[in-house]
Amino acid sequence: MDTRVDRYSLVTSLENIVGKDAVFTRAADLLVYEYDGSVDGAVETAMPAAVALPTTAQQVADIVLLARRANLPVVARGAGTGLSGGAVPQQGGIIIGLTRMNRILEIDRDDRTALVEPGVINLELSEATIPHRFFFAPDPSSQKACTIGGNVAENSGGPHCLKYGVTSNHILGLEVVLPDGRIVWTGGRAAGISGYDLTGAMVGSEGMLGIVTKALVRLTPMPEATLVLLAPFADIDSASHATTRIISAGIVPAALEMMDNLTIQAVEPAYHAGYPMDAGAVLLIEIDGIADDVRGTGEEIATICAEAGATEVRSATSQAERDLLWKGRKMALGAMGRLAPNYYLHDTVVPRSKLPATLRRVDEISRDFDLPIANVFHAGDGNLHPLMLFDRRIAGSTERVLEASKEIITYCVEVGGALSGEHGIGTEKSGYMTMVYTADDLAAMAGLKNSFDPAGMFNPDKIFPKGYMCGEVRALRMQAMAQKLGIHAL
Numbered sequence: 436m437d438t439r440v441d442r443y444s445l446v447t448s449l450e451n452i453v454g455k456d457a458v459f460t461r462a463a464d465l466l467v468y469e470y471d472g473s474v475d476g477a478v479e480t481a482m483p484a485a486v487a488l489p490t491t492a493q494q495v496a497d498i499v500l501l502a503r504r505a506n507l508p509v510v511a512r513g514a515g516t517g518l519s520g521g522a523v524p525q526q527g528g529i530i531i532g533l534t535r536m537n538r539i540l541e542i543d544r545d546d547r548t549a550l551v552e553p554g555v556i557n558l559e560l561s562e563a564t565i566p567h568r569f570f571f572a573p574d575p576s577s578q579k580a581c582t583i584g585g586n587v588a589e590n591s592g593g594p595h596c597l598k599y600g601v602t603s604n605h606i607l608g609l610e611v612v613l614p615d616g617r618i619v620w621t622g623g624r625a626a627g628i629s630g631y632d633l634t635g636a637m638v639g640s641e642g643m644l645g646i647v648t649k650a651l652v653r654l655t656p657m658p659e660a661t662l663v664l665l666a667p668f669a670d671i672d673s674a675s676h677a678t679t680r681i682i683s684a685g686i687v688p689a690a691l692e693m694m695d696n697l698t699i700q701a702v703e704p705a706y707h708a709g710y711p712m713d714a715g716a717v718l719l720i721e722i723d724g725i726a727d728d729v730r731g732t733g734e735e736i737a738t739i740c741a742e743a744g745a746t747e748v749r750s751a752t753s754q755a756e757r758d759l760l761w762k763g764r765k766m767a768l769g770a771m772g773r774l775a776p777n778y779y780l781h782d783t784v785v786p787r788s789k790l791p792a793t794l795r796r797v798d799e800i801s802r803d804f805d806l807p808i809a810n811v812f813h814a815g816d817g818n819l820h821p822l823m824l825f826d827r828r829i830a831g832s833t834e835r836v837l838e839a840s841k842e843i844i845t846y847c848v849e850v851g852g853a854l855s856g857e858h859g860i861g862t863e864k865s866g867y868m869t870m871v872y873t874a875d876d877l878a879a880m881a882g883l884k885n886s887f888d889p890a891g892m893f894n895p896d897k898i899f900p901k902g903y904m905c906g907e908v909r910a911l912r913m914q915a916m917a918q919k920l921g922i923h924a925l
């Protein structure tokens with residue numbers, strides 16, 4: 436910390452900006468800000484020096500300017516449900532908690548947009564727009580808790596993103612506080628972008644380029660009809676073949692989710708969703724659109740599933756039944772406590788055609804490491820969520836889980852996949868970035884970061900592997916170049 440701003444004056448200045456009841460500095464209060472939803476071991480916990488809860492963009496900007504003077508890093512935080520350590524303040528500093536900026540400022544039916552503050556809870560936005568016959572399409576399974584700001588920063592997905600696209604497809608513009616304290620707008624209501632697409636740069640930037648203080652989001656009209664199908668299969672292989680066949684037939688369901696037997700064992704006794712306990716895997720498929728089309732597509736999907744070995748294809752006949760089928764899926768992670776005290780949920784993506792082989796490899800890894808792995812995931816877009824069950828009190832178990840994770844990630848990358856489909860990189864996967872990006876690729880990304888935040892004060896230590904920031908990147912590029920040219924001493 437800069438000696439010009441000592442601890443006492445930091446606290447007083449923060450209190451002057453946001454008020455006494457919106458600043459936390461006691462260790463007992465800060466403890467909950469050491470974590471997000473990620474697994475201890477995969478992500479190190481870290482305590483901030485202070486937490487401030489602003490209610491306006493100007494207050495956010497004032498805190499950022501104060502942090503600059505004090506030479507302290509700043510970490511934005513929504514609900515803390517992130518699964519890659521994004522909101523954990525690795526270098527301490529000030530956490531700006533956006534949960535009090537939680538107003539829906541405008542719902543514009545004509546333009547089908549909503550203007551919201553970043554702390555609005557994802558599900559609350561959809562609930563507020565349903566009376567207008569709209570919804571906010573990105574629906575992470577954490578949607579009862581996670582915030583729009585967090586969704587923007589992680590470019591979050593969810594079951595319905597198969598048809599409707601992930602968060603980036605639903606953000607039209609952002610009000611952002613930059614690391615130098617300026618408040619700027621990116622994007623806007625009109626279609627088309629003049630100049631650089633700064634909204635595109637902000638979405639998915641994990642709080643490293645700017646702090647979102649308002650979001651102009653696209654609203655999606657409610658479909659005329661919705662059909663939810665449940666298709667149980669004897670094994671996961673047949674279910675994944677059915678998935679690839681549905682997609683290759685040119686059908687785009689609103690959602691296409693898979694749960695394997697281990698997941699069913701956890702979920703069914705907890706929620707009685709109606710998943711057969713003896714199924715090797717179930718597909719939960721939602722189709723929406725015009726009533727006649729939905730019926731026809733439903734029949735087409737049922738035929739494909741039957742041909743791929745589905746033991747039955749059941750359609751939910753009432754809204755209550757539909758909700759129950761979805762409740763089982765959306766609450767699946769919470770039910771895992773029935774099977775083991777701890778789980779580590781992974782998030783990787785593979786090309787859809789590689790799904791059957793990848794699931795077989797996950798099964799092999801489960802046996803090799805003697806580690807139960809449940810699979811509950813967005814099958815339609817190849818976004819896997821292998822969920823490793825363990826008991827961290829048993830010595831060596833966390834290390835075994837991390838080794839198994841590495842095997843899974845390595846395989847997914849080898850078959851042309853990506854490190855993350857929706858949970859982001861954070862600190863959890865920053866070490867893996869060199870598996871998919873060259874030094875030049877990373878230098879290009881670091882260039883963007885440096886142009887927004889040359890001092891590296893917004894959410895440091897995220898996304899980039901160690902040694903890839905600021906001046907370090909130049910050195911690494913020169914090293915890579917030297918290697919290419921066969922020059923060994925730089």
Ligand SMILES: Cc1cc2nc3c(=O)[nH]c(=O)nc-3n(C[C@H](O)[C@H](O)[C@H](O)COP(=O)(O)OP(=O)(O)OC[C@H]3O[C@@H](n4cnc5c(N)ncnc54)[C@H](O)[C@@H]3O)c2cc1C
Nearest residue numbers: 513514515516517521576582584585588591592642647857
């Ligand atoms: C049970 C469970 C299920 C989940 N299911 C899904 C799923 O289906 N799909 C999915 O994509 N994710 C899922 N997640 C992960 C998580 O919920 C999402 O990443 C979510 O978007 C995080 O939102 P948050 O408000 O909790 O953000 P936080 O965890 O608080 O922060 C996440 C990142 O966003 C940054 N950030 C937060 N607010 C702002 C802001 N206003 N401006 C700039 N940066 C900001 C933080 O610095 C951090 O880097 C799940 C998590 C859990 C625990």
